[in-house]
Amino acid sequence: MDTNTSPEALQRITLAVEHTRLSLYVPRSEERFYRDAGEEIATTLRIYRYKYPNRSEVPAEGYLAMAAIDIATRYKQVHTALEARKQTLTPRLVEINEELEALIRQARQLIDDPPTSSR
Numbered sequence: 001m002d003t004n005t006s007p008e009a010l011q012r013i014t015l016a017v018e019h020t021r022l023s024l025y026v027p028r029s030e031e032r033f034y035r036d037a038g039e040e041i042a043t044t045l046r047i048y049r050y051k052y053p054n055r056s057e058v059p060a061e062g063y064l065a066m067a068a069i070d071i072a073t074r075y076k077q078v079h080t081a082l083e084a085r086k087q088t089l090t091p092r093l094v095e096i097n098e099e100l101e102a103l104i105r106q107a108r109q110l111i112d113d114p115p116t117s118s119r
Contacts, residue, residue: 017041018064044070 010025015038026034044067052058052066 018045040071041067 009027009029011028011031012023012025013031013034015022015024015034017038018041022038024034045063048063048066048070052063058066
């Protein structure tokens, strides 16, 4: 969540999650993220209710707990994949940056000290 919590920067939204309407103050710039998160929770809850239709096997808060674990697991997977991707790309980006800096130095040298043409 954005750290700017001035009243002008916040917006009140209502999300429906698990038969509950939640009223939240969220940063205006992040409203879409909160609404999408609410939809993701609702979708994941529907999936678990379909997978486990026998409510006697699942406690009252069980579906919400399953959805939370599912979403947190997906978050961790995406975060881990992003970190792995950064580890792979960083050395290559450093190499490319060094090559570009060398080319820029060469171009500057050619501009500052143009080769003399012999006629």
